[in-house]
Amino acid sequence: MTEFPRTMVGGVSLPRLIAGSNWFLGYSHTSVAKDNFIKTYQTRDSVAEILSIFLEYGVDAVMGPMSEKLEEAVQEAEQRSGKGIIRILTPHFNITPGGPEAMAPERVFDTCKEMNATFCMPHQAITDALMDRMYRKIRDIDIYTAMIRERGMIPGLSTHMPESVIYADETGADVETYIQLYNAAGFLLQVEADWVMRIIKNAKKPVMTIKPLAAGRLLPVVGLSFVWNTIRDCDMVTIGTTTPAEARESIEISLDLLNKRLPDNELQRTRSKNSL
Secondary structure (H helix, E strand, C coil), X not given: CCCCCEEEECCEEEECEEECCHHHHCCCCCCHHHHHHXXXXXXHHHHHHHHHHHHHCCCCEEEECCCHHHHHHHHHHHHHHCCCCEEEECCCCCCCCCCCHHHCHHHHHHHHHHCCXXXXXXXXXXXXXXXXXXXXXXXXXXXXXXXXXXXXXXXCXXXXXHHHHHHHHHHCCCCCCEEXXXXXCCCCCCCCHHHHHHHHHHCCCCEEEECCCCCCCCCHHHHHHHHHCCCCCCCEEEECCCCHHHHHHHHHHHHHHXXXXXXXXXXXXXXXXXXX
């Protein structure tokens, strides 16, 4: 079995492909009906089975929110395989006074640590709310990254705003990596894809790209061809999958592309293609 290529982030070896969790937890970016289908379909065991496929190829990292369901599935996959999985958690928490006590940053970071997080990266809802375009900085980010460091986790930030990476680099924010939207469809991107491409190219830290298939709007071979051929060797791709077969297909297409081979994945069949 071919081992997936790896990179170094904050002194930790990570696979360049990361298992995403939207298709485990019910964030389809399509409809409430699709969200509910995912939540009903996915169980701890089904998610563990998918993660086990990733582990076969040395893809031993998963990204997601603080979720008991996800953590239970990760532990199940670890037990089945005898291999550890690196947790990349993207929590949200209070950034203004008066919020729920359970959502205080200290409490949330404590929970991330209890959930065995190696990387703790404040979610886009936090990072982008702290963005200050006037003064080109991310307000209070170093307060939160210090809390993360104190708990023995590696800080990063998750963002949908292209400025976040630039401002963090300019101000020397204490982060080791960035989560950044990137796909050929421009889905959820706030500027054109070529602008995001240049931002990733110039980033001072490795970038974890997300939504390469634009939440299912792009064929795997199309979306993956774009991202793998336009990011650096230090950067990563995060992909969500609903079934073990989807996981294996995405991994094998990615390996073909990284090795400059034309993917030879099985094509879907319909009656309209009989003449082919």
